[in-house]
Amino acid sequence: MRIQTKICGVSTSEAVTASIGHGAAWLGFMMFAKSPRYVTADQAASLSAPMPGHVGKVAVLVDPDDELVGRAIGAGMKILQLHGHESPERVVALRRSTGAEIWKVISVRTAADLAGAAAYRGAADRILYDAKTPDGAALPGGMGLRFDWNLLAGFDHPLPWALSGGLDATSVAEAVAISGASAVDVSSGVESAPGVKDVDKIAAFLQATGRL
Numbered sequence: 001m002r003i004q005t006k007i008c009g010v011s012t013s014e015a016v017t018a019s020i021g022h023g024a025a026w027l028g029f030m031m032f033a034k035s036p037r038y039v040t041a042d043q044a045a046s047l048s049a050p051m052p053g054h055v056g057k058v059a060v061l062v063d064p065d066d067e068l069v070g071r072a073i074g075a076g077m078k079i080l081q082l083h084g085h086e087s088p089e090r091v092v093a094l095r096r097s098t099g100a101e102i103w104k105v106i107s108v109r110t111a112a113d114l115a116g117a118a119a120y121r122g123a124a125d126r127i128l129y130d131a132k133t134p135d136g137a138a139l140p141g142g143m144g145l146r147f148d149w150n151l152l153a154g155f156d157h158p159l160p161w162a163l164s165g166g167l168d169a170t171s172v173a174e175a176v177a178i179s180g181a182s183a184v185d186v187s188s189g190v191e192s193a194p195g196v197k198d199v200d201k202i203a204a205f206l207q208a209t210g211r212l
């Protein structure tokens with residue numbers, strides 16, 4: 001079974017085209033203004049317009065207010081990836097009000113962090129495990145940091161899930177083998193500089209997941 005792959009933080013049509021051409025399952029559009037990958041709702045709409053229906057359009061949001069959620073949905077996003085401190089109740093409300101699929105990010109540094117996932121059973125559609133960034137970091141994700149993939153081995157997952165955090169074309173096979181992931185997400189690992197996607201790295205990453 002091919003590992004499903006999300007290329008996150010795409011902001012150019014070249015990155016969109018390369019990701020789709022090499023088999024990405026989802027593309028993430030970063031709608032958090034402090035991110036080097038930030039795109040406006042209008043940019044997300046025009047970048048994602050040519051995407052075929054089988055490739056999921058994901059808005060990446062951090063504690064969004066209803067107005068921003070509305071702009072993401074208006075831009076055609078079908079999945080909301082919530083990367084902040086959104087409670088299970090907020091997730092339920094957003095799922096109900098938008099009809100979108102919801103991915104809740106669980107930031108992981110230690111085994112204790114995984115316990116937070118269970119609260120989203122019945123609320124979210126998928127958990128995205130990502131590396132917890134350092135206290136005081138500018139961003140809650142997209143920093144190329146890893147966590148210990150062994151933490152996920154044998155874990156009783158409450159929902160479908162994906163692995164994220166510090167992956168690249170050379171590490172993803174080991175990450176999948178250790179964690180048991182069937183879906184992965186990458187951002188920095190397919191960039192030449194923060195926010196600058198590299199089409200050759202996108203191709204290499206998707207070829208690597210395609211071999212698994």
Ligand SMILES: O=C(O)c1ccccc1NCC(=O)[C@H](O)[C@H](O)COP(=O)(O)O
Binds near residue numbers: 140
């Ligand atoms: O990528 C960002 O700039 C970002 C900013 C704020 C919240 C989330 C962000 N990224 C979310 C993602 O899904 C990334 O792909 C994920 O954190 C993994 O990033 P990386 O370790 O760089 O591959």
